[in-house]
Amino acid sequence: DAGVIQSPRHEVTEMGQEVTLRCKPISGHDYLFWYRQTMMRGLELLIYFNNNVPIDDSGMPEDRFSAKMPNASFSTLKIQPSEPRDSAVYFCASSLGRHSNQPQHFGDGTRLSIL
């Protein structure tokens, strides 16, 4: 099993630019999660999908953030326009089931720096 795959691993861009982060979940998993990790705020859940449908996006910080899951094997998190305070590590995770008794499998993240 290839695990959760995220791209790019690193992204450096200037303020105001559009940023697109990509995720391929583990095949067969029906839940997909996007997290943001910073020193100040720890690991924050931004949004999660079940069977490609967004279920809870209450963690999305602003309208500048949007996420899509066009099919079971691909999801994107987009920031437009980006700001320096968006700098963080963004993780995608997938699981078989949402309930707390299912382990989540994380990708290695995208380290985003907005200059």
Next chain:
Amino acid sequence: SQQGEEDPQALSIQEGENATMNCSYKTSINNLQWYRQNSGRGLVHLILIRSNEREKHSGRLRVTLDTSKKSSSLLITASRAADTASYFCATGPGNQFYFGTGTSLTVIP
């Protein structure tokens, strides 16, 4: 916040010693999970303990759960340099699921 809070925030020990980290949470739960995060990597699931369990073992890991105190502990026995990482508990009521703030463990060779 429904998050777990880990204690201590940072821990440094010599190789071969045992490491204990604690997690406290606020609400009733069904399960609690522990994860490890190596530097620059994603989180890796270690162990899950159900609310009706008091203790669980996996290799050198021992997890306890005290629902009356709303706390859990993770014990790593005979630590190795490779155990250097951050450790997170994750839990929540019902279908909610939140990660704690983590304990940074350094094992000195």
